[in-house]
Amino acid sequence: MAQVLNIKLIAKVASRISFIVSGALLITVGIAFLFNENAGPFVITSLFSIAVGLIMYFLSRNLGKNEVITRKEAFLSVTVAWFYISLTGSLPFIISGAIPSFINAFFESASGFTTTGSSILTNIESLPKSILFWRSLTHWIGGIGIVVLFIVVMPSLQEGGYHLFTLESSFQDKIQPKIKSVGQRLLYIYVTLTAAETVFLLAGGMNLFESVCHAFGTVATGGFSPKNTSIGGYSPYIQYVVMLFMLLGGMNFVIHYYLVKREFKKIKANEEIRFFLLVVFGLGFIITLSLFFKAGKPIEESFRESFFQVISIVTCTGYATADYLLWPQFAWLIIFFAMFLGGSTGSTAGGIKMARHLLFFKNIRRFFRESAYPRAVIPLKLNGNVIKESTNQNIQSFLFTYLAVFAIGSAVLALTGLDGATAASSAATAMAGIGPGIGTVGPAANFAHLTGIAKLTMTFLMILGRLEIYTVLILFTPNFWKE
Known part of the structure; x- marks a missing residue:
């Protein structure tokens, strides 16, 4: 019987990912030396990642040049990759003693690489700068990884009809013969957005370290901040800058690609971007009026608080400038339902995605x-x-599956002892990769008090949601493992 999966192809993918992770860890070694901190945890983890990469490289060294990865191998490789980098990424937290518990470290690492931003840390600012940098860097790696995966890799596997149904066929035709060049251009756009935000944040008085960390978390729509108060302690200017770049991170990166190529007609013709902006501004204005008339806040503060939180939740970033649980109930209920929206397809944002909602309507x-x-x-x-x-x-099946998984996840979390609101919002925020929820896991709280089972459940939901659900669930079907 023919081999079901080409293990050498999967090993080749694993080796490349291991080398990328080791490279990122070596960058963090430099940060540790810069701040006179212990670089040992990053050196050890980097050596481990290099060793795994070399083993995988030798396993795949006899791979034929004409062997192409199939859909099955791609699904397995991607799922294994996200679990692997989450496990590897947890090692610096454990070795350094910053997060000694394996479950907590795995949760924090997976939250970073899936660009979720949920945290178990209770005093972020007490940690070494190198640990905080690594924590933010996991966002940045996960963000560009997901963009390249769903814009470059999947179309080459003829998966564009499901994953990238919002892309024009002409763009997909361009991608397939030029995968490497398009991937490089997307990386260029990603780096440019990160650098631009860093400069704008520096101009607002934020120091270089915090500017870079926040740029990593914003462009990747991640949400990890090196500050206990997230973005809340910064000036209105800083908040508006972060707001703008969260919005850009939540847009389809094909839009940025077209912008660079000056193909403005294609941007104008894109229905998803119009729907995305309509939803964001519509919800933002509704909550602004609620805060102004019901909470008695000044109009500028109402506008800034409402739009920051709406953009943060819709783009699945998770940064916060206010505790929305203190808002009028009508306003924070809107925030909860916004957790099911998601950003644009082909963006770093998670969630159901705007194009699916648009198609539903x-x-x-x-x-x-x-x-x-x-x-x-x-x-x-x-x-x-x-x-x-x-x-x-x-698409309709995806919507049903998403809600079904959400219901099951909420039930499992409720069985661990969480109240209904906390369980439901924890499942929703994990699947969409948002960060904060409601109940006892709101923007002013964290996830430290959850049980080990609850944290592992959320970790699985993070990876499941980040990889569009089917990519992971298909591995649990008997047919996947048949010829």
């Missing part, structure tokens, strides 16, 4: 039009392209 509109005109054939379109019914069904 288009389905509702088509249903009513077909009810009024039974003989009419009404095609479903997005960005001017007709959506195949098979793709449409996949």
Whole structure:
């Protein structure tokens, strides 16, 4: 019987990932020396990652040049990769003693690489600068990893119909023969956004270390901050800068690509970006009015607080400038439901994604039009392209699966002793990669008080949500392991 999976191809992917992680750890070694801190935890972890990379390299060294990775191998490689880097990323926390518990360290590391931003740390500022830098760097690595995965890798595996149904076919055609060059351009855009935000934050009086860490967390829509108060202790100028770059991080990176290429007509024709901005500004204005009229806050403060929190939640970043649980109940309930929105497809944001919601509303509109005109054939379109019914069904199935996993995750967390609000929001924030929730895990709290089972459940939900659910769940089906 033919081999189900090409282990050498998977080993090749694992070796490259190991070398990338070791390189990131060596950068952190430099940060440790810069601040006269113990570099040992990063050196040890880097050597471990290099050793794993070399082992995987030798396992795959006889791989034929013409062997191409299949969908099965891609799904397994991606899932294993995110678990592996989360486990490896936890080692500096454990070895340094910053987070001695394995479960807590694994939770923090997975939260970083999945760009979730949920934390078990109770006094962030007490940790060494090198540990805080590594914590923020995990965001940045995870962010560019997910962008390259769903914009460059998946289309080459003919998975574009499901994962990237918002992209124009012309863009996918360009990607397939030029995977390396497009990946390099996306990395260039990612680095440029990070550098630009760092400069703007420096201009606002933030020091270089904090500027870089916050830029890592913003562009990657991650949310880890080296400060206990997140962004709340900074000036309004800083908050507006972070707000702007969270919005940019939550946009489809294809939009940034088109902007660099000066293809403005394609940006204008993109329905998802218009829907994304409409939702953000709509919710922001509603909460602004609520804070102004019901909470009695000044208009500028109401505007800044509401839009910062809305953008942070919708883009799944998780930074905070206010405790929204202290807002009128109507306002923080909107924040809870916003946890199910997500940013744009092909962005660093998590969640269900705006294009799926847009397509859902288009389905509702088509249903009513077909009810009024039974003989009419009404095609479903997005960005001017007709959506195949098979793709449409996949999207609707994804929405159902997402909500089903959310319900199961909430139930499991509730069984660990959490109240209903905390359990539900913990599941929602983990799956969408947001960070804070409601109940006892709000923006002014953390996840330290959760049981070990609850933390492991959330860690699994983080990776599951980050990889679009099906990528992970398919590994648990019997057919996946058959020829």
